[in-house]
Amino acid sequence: MGLKFYRPSSDVVYQHIDSLFHDNIVDWDLIQTHWQDLLRVAISIQEGxxxxxxxxxKLTTYSRKNRLYQAFHALGCVERTVFLLTVISDVKLREVIHRATNKVEQYNALEDWVRFAGGGTMYAHAFEEQEKLVKYTGLLTNCIILDNTLEISAALNALAREGYRPSIDELAALSPYQTRHIKRFGNYEIDFSAVPALIADDLTFQLELPAPPEVIEAVQEN
Incomplete structure (x- = not known):
């Protein structure tokens, strides 16, 4: 299923991107008719x-006959079209989305690495067992992320004490999803009597913020 762009009206024709829209037209009358209902639903969700x-x-039940569902769908078509056009025209937004997508994929890859038993396949039929598997996997994954964050922070603080302060760009290249230092297979000895050390992941040095783009451009021109 491809992405659909919706025209605001049948009279609107675009010079360079008209082929994206085809015959899809926003149903403004439907949105206007149910606008108050849409607002009431949104407020109800916001207030919990x-x-x-x-x-x-409820909305997806008999969706073809549910006018409120159709109104939400029509409004969603407007929002999606505006967002897609913004993504097409905004390079920085695409970069932000790309970075966020990479982070999500890295997290999912770490969860897959943690859930290695059975090839990552969920064989339990009971919902409770499936829920346990999902939650325990998330717990272990977040434990690894926390431990990696503490180790990275300690290493950065050690470098700062030696006189080297990493830049913002260098910090941005670091990731808490590392697994090379973890022994995934083997025996695990857990000492419940051991008292864990206090969590201290704060950096003990000041970061130098990057210069604004206009300053960089001025320096390059000179």
């Missing part, structure tokens, strides 16, 4: 009176 998951289940 209605769970989004419950609302979706």
């Amino acid at each position: 009176k209605v769970l989004p998951s419950m609302l979706l289940r």
Whole structure:
């Protein structure tokens, strides 16, 4: 299923991107008719009176006959079209989305690395067992991330004490999803009597913030 762009009206024609829209037109009349209903639903969700998951289940039931669902769909088409056009025209936004996507993929890869038993396949049929597997995997994954963060912070502080302060760009290249130093297979000895040390992940040195773009451009021109 491809991405669909919606025209604001049938009379609108675009010079360079008209082929993206085809015959899809926003149903403004439907949105206007149910606008108050849309607002009431949004306010109910915001105030916690209605769970989004419950609302979706109700709206998707007989969706072709549910006018409120159709109104939400029409409004969503507008929002999606505006967002897609913004992504196409904004390079920096695409970079932000790309970085965020990479972070999510790295986290998912770490979860897959943690859930190595059974090839990562969930064989349990009971919902409770499936829920345990998901939660325990997330717990172990976050434990690894926390430990990596503490180790990285300690290493950076040690470098700072030796006189080297990493830059913002160098810090941005670091990742808490490292696994090369972890022995995944083997025996694990857990000492419940041991008292863990206090968590101290704060950096003990000041970071030099990058210069604004206009300053960099002025320096390059000179």
